[in-house]
Amino acid sequence: MKKVNFVLNFLFYSLISVLCLLLIASVAAKRTGNGPGYIFGYNTTLVMSGSMLPEIPVYSLNIIQDCDFDDLQVGDILIYKSTTGINICHRAIESGDLGGKKYFVVKGDANNYADAEIVTVDNYVGKITKTLGWTADIFSNVIEPDGKTVNKTKMLEYMALLAIIVSATLGAICSCVKYAFVKLYGLCSNKRNNKEDNLDGVQSEEERSDRSPNGCDKE
Numbered sequence: 001m002k003k004v005n006f007v008l009n010f011l012f013y014s015l016i017s018v019l020c021l022l023l024i025a026s027v028a029a030k031r032t033g034n035g036p037g038y039i040f041g042y043n044t045t046l047v048m049s050g051s052m053l054p055e056i057p058v059y060s061l062n063i064i065q066d067c068d069f070d071d072l073q074v075g076d077i078l079i080y081k082s083t084t085g086i087n088i089c090h091r092a093i094e095s096g097d098l099g100g101k102k103y104f105v106v107k108g109d110a111n112n113y114a115d116a117e118i119v120t121v122d123n124y125v126g127k128i129t130k131t132l133g134w135t136a137d138i139f140s141n142v143i144e145p146d147g148k149t150v151n152k153t154k155m156l157e158y159m160a161l162l163a164i165i166v167s168a169t170l171g172a173i174c175s176c177v178k179y180a181f182v183k184l185y186g187l188c189s190n191k192r193n194n195k196e197d198n199l200d201g202v203q204s205e206e207e208r209s210d211r212s213p214n215g216c217d218k219e
Contacts, residue, residue: 041066043126045079046139047089051108052077056089056128057136059143064126070102077128078106080119087125090115 043064050058055077064079072078072092079089090106093114097103101121107114117123 042129045087045089045126045128048143049108051110052089052091053110055091055109056131057133059136059139061132061135061139062089062128063130063132065129067127067129069121069124072104072124072127074104078104078119079125079128080106080117080123081125082117082123088115088117089128092119 043066045062045064047056047058047060047062056062074092074095077089077091079087082088088106090108090111092104093107094105095102096105098118098120104119105114106119
């Protein structure tokens with residue numbers, strides 16, 4: 001049983017270590033071009049305007065993919081860095097070639113006109129692959145109407161709730177791993193014990209066969 005506890009503790013602390021490493025890596029991720037750092041080719045961004053409604057709600061969290069510029073197509077939702085230094089998230093509605101360089105014309109779904117700036121490989125940031133619309137309700141309660149400041153009280157409440165959810169999830173995962181390992185360990189132990197019992201039975205039969213009917217060993 002000591003071996004079982006040792007392995008379970010090892011698995012638990014390994015899981016915690018991996019999570020910590022992923023957290024550190026996401027913070028220290030190397031920036032690429034105009035975009036943020038990417039972890040396994042992905043990152044997140046918070047959309048602060050309604051130019052992409054109803055596809056992307058205001059204050060919703062979105063998944064960015066570090067997609068190669070040459071692989072982009074009309075219809076993709078792109079993020080580019082404008083000349084003002086702000087990242088813009090709009091849909092590609094047209095593509096073209098300018099001096100041998102590919103470009104996209106983009107437009108917000110809720111806007112009447114296309115953007116004045118075109119998207120090239122030079123100002124391209126990333127491609128939106130997934131919108132977590134349900135996060136809009138959460139962040140709309142945390143971010144103040146000016147879009148620049150955060151409601152610290154609400155933020156602490158959500159952080160506490162998140163900590164509880166993460167702890168419960170980790171606990172459930174560890175419990176499942178422990179249950180599965182104990183079952184597997186018990187199954188292997190039973191098989192080994194049965195094998196040893198069978199060997200003992202075979203050896204006993206051989207010993208009895210080596211003895212004569214009167215109980216003496218055969219010459």
